[in-house]
Amino acid sequence: MVSTLTRALGRNIIDFFEKSGGMFILLAQIFFESKTVIRDRRIIIEQMHAVGVMSLPLVTVTSLFTGAVSAWQAAYQFEGFVSLTYLGGATAIAIFMELGPVLTALVLAGRIGASIAAELGTMKVTEQIDALECLAISPVRYLAMPRFWAVVIMLPVLTIYANVIALFGAYVVASTLLDVSATMFFDSVQQFFELRNLFGGLTKSVAFGASIALVGCYVGFKTFGGAEGVGRSTIDAFVFSAILILVNDYILAMLIF
Amino acid sequence: MIEIKKVSKSFDEQPVLNGVELIIEDGSSHVIIGRSGCGKSVLLKHIVGLLKPDEGDIWVDNVSVVSMRRRELYKTRVKIGMLFQGSALFDSMNVEENISLGVREHRMFPHDEISDRVAAKLELVDLHGIQKKFPSELSGGMKKRVSLARALMMEPKYMLYDEPTTGLDPVMADAINDLIISVRDRLGVTSIVVTHDMASAYKVGDHISMLHEGLVNFSGTPDEIRKSKNRVVQNFITGNQVVVA
Numbered sequence: 001m002v003s004t005l006t007r008a009l010g011r012n013i014i015d016f017f018e019k020s021g022g023m024f025i026l027l028a029q030i031f032f033e034s035k036t037v038i039r040d041r042r043i044i045i046e047q048m049h050a051v052g053v054m055s056l057p058l059v060t061v062t063s064l065f066t067g068a069v070s071a072w073q074a075a076y077q078f079e080g081f082v083s084l085t086y087l088g089g090a091t092a093i094a095i096f097m098e099l100g101p102v103l104t105a106l107v108l109a110g111r112i113g114a115s116i117a118a119e120l121g122t123m124k125v126t127e128q129i130d131a132l133e134c135l136a137i138s139p140v141r142y143l144a145m146p147r148f149w150a151v152v153i154m155l156p157v158l159t160i161y162a163n164v165i166a167l168f169g170a171y172v173v174a175s176t177l178l179d180v181s182a183t184m185f186f187d188s189v190q191q192f193f194e195l196r197n198l199f200g201g202l203t204k205s206v207a208f209g210a211s212i213a214l215v216g217c218y219v220g221f222k223t224f225g226g227a228e229g230v231g232r233s234t235i236d237a238f239v240f241s242a243i244l245i246l247v248n249d250y251i252l253a254m255l256i257f
Numbered sequence: 258m259i260e261i262k263k264v265s266k267s268f269d270e271q272p273v274l275n276g277v278e279l280i281i282e283d284g285s286s287h288v289i290i291g292r293s294g295c296g297k298s299v300l301l302k303h304i305v306g307l308l309k310p311d312e313g314d315i316w317v318d319n320v321s322v323v324s325m326r327r328r329e330l331y332k333t334r335v336k337i338g339m340l341f342q343g344s345a346l347f348d349s350m351n352v353e354e355n356i357s358l359g360v361r362e363h364r365m366f367p368h369d370e371i372s373d374r375v376a377a378k379l380e381l382v383d384l385h386g387i388q389k390k391f392p393s394e395l396s397g398g399m400k401k402r403v404s405l406a407r408a409l410m411m412e413p414k415y416m417l418y419d420e421p422t423t424g425l426d427p428v429m430a431d432a433i434n435d436l437i438i439s440v441r442d443r444l445g446v447t448s449i450v451v452t453h454d455m456a457s458a459y460k461v462g463d464h465i466s467m468l469h470e471g472l473v474n475f476s477g478t479p480d481e482i483r484k485s486k487n488r489v490v491q492n493f494i495t496g497n498q499v500v501v502a
């Protein structure tokens with residue numbers, strides 16, 4: 001019983017190191033293949049477009065409601081202790097530093113990370129990746145590199161957008177339900193907001209974007225076992241990148257703020 | 258010349274190739290036959306360096322694809338066209354993009370020549386005007402022929418065909434056989450053809466080798482294989498079910 005447990009644990013630990021090692025190698029290969037970014041700009045822009053189009057609706061809805069909830073929640077916690085004149089500032093900082101970057105990243109992990117894994121996984125099991133290799137085209141250069149940069153660039157952009165929408169959501173709740181006027185809300189935002197909150201959040205998004213793309217590509221390339229394998233990869237990609245986002249968030253929060 | 262030297266390969270302790278020796282002379286067309294699952298596709302993938310042998314070596318034009326660096330491997334791959342058993346067309350690209358991807362990426366021809374060359378290659382495999390169709394809109398046989406056109410587009414010195422006629426009607430299958438022969442004779446392309454189809458093997462092969470239990474158990478001309486006394490070979494080529502004791 002104990003030995004089966006230790007063995008299972010041992011296998012998981014080996015598996016973990018193997019996967020992290022594999023991802024580091026892939027990351028190094030992506031950087032190495034990035035010498036052709038200029039030449040391959042068309043594929044990168046295509047991917048950026050896909051990332052934007054696929055995630056915009058979901059990001060809009062998520063951030064609108066997140067902003068609304070965070071204003072409501074903050075007001076609830078302020079009750080009796082803190083004046084609502086601080087509401088705008090408090091929600092803005094929570095949104096810029098934490099909620100915007102993390103929730104947008106989680107949405108993209110589900111939408112983009114999983115779709116990268118499914119797409120590359122399908123290409124793997126139907127030998128399209130082998131076919132690329134046979135045409136002497138590097139799959140890392142042609143498939144992974146453009147997706148990596150597309151997500152790394154687009155996630156901060158989408159995060160800025162999400163921040164704005166979330167702030168708007170917070171304002172709507174504040175003004176309609178909590179009786180906070182627009183001037184009161186935005187004065188407080190201005191008073192507390194510092195540029196480094198925004199940049200701290202965006203730094204996190206860059207790291208989250210890299211995690212999402214890297215995990216999606218890695219899991220996709222490692223897919224085996226037909227359609228079932230592709231399904232497994234899709235789920236794995238979301239789970240791994242979600243974990244990586246939350247762990248990274250903690251580590252980066254300690255480093256940045 | 259392609260030389261396969263004592264190549265062994267196992268997957269998860271399960272031996273598939275077990276010391277395969279084979280020499281493919283330039284200008285020849287070498288047919289490889291063998292039961293399903295005996296490792297024919299695995300052998301082809303070793304030649305293009307998609308799989309690495311556990312033991313042994315593969316030489317293409319006197320250099321080892323096993324110990325080659327990536328850059329050199331890619332240079333060698335440009336010389337080798339591969340028709341995959343499952344066609345392996347790129348789903349996200351239309352027929353024209355599929356066929357021209359290799360030459361566009363390697364900038365082999367001027368931009369304005371590409372669409373004419375694609376049309377010419379499609380003509381060669383008896384397909385017309387399907388440049389804008391996507392792989393999901395094609396039949397299995399059409400996919401196979403598009404895949405063949407894609408491989409030929411790079412004007413390779415070697416062509417590896419993995420079951421080029423399976424899934425085609427007899428007329429089309431014979432047309433593909435003729436095509437393999439004419440590619441060899443007109444363009445001087447050395448061919449390796451993996452097949453189950455003995456009619457096709459006799460027609461296109463000037464040399465036939467049989468893979469059995471991880472080894473080449475017969476290698477010779479079509480005439481020699483017909484006369485072979487080897488029971489396993491006879492059973493295979495006549496489709497006989499008799500179990501060898």
Ligand SMILES: Nc1ncnc2c1ncn2[C@@H]1O[C@H](COP(=O)(O)OP(=O)(O)OP(=O)(O)O)[C@@H](O)[C@H]1O
Pocket residue numbers: 268273291292293294295296297298299300342
């Ligand atoms: N990537 C792989 N991982 C694990 N096992 C593999 C892999 N590729 C092939 N095999 C195994 O190797 C054996 C030979 O497979 P291969 O595809 O070469 O057969 P084949 O001779 O081409 O058969 P067919 O005529 O049906 O195409 C099979 O048992 C297969 O399961």
Ligand SMILES: [Mg+2]
Pocket residue numbers: 297298299342419
């Ligand atoms: Mg096969």
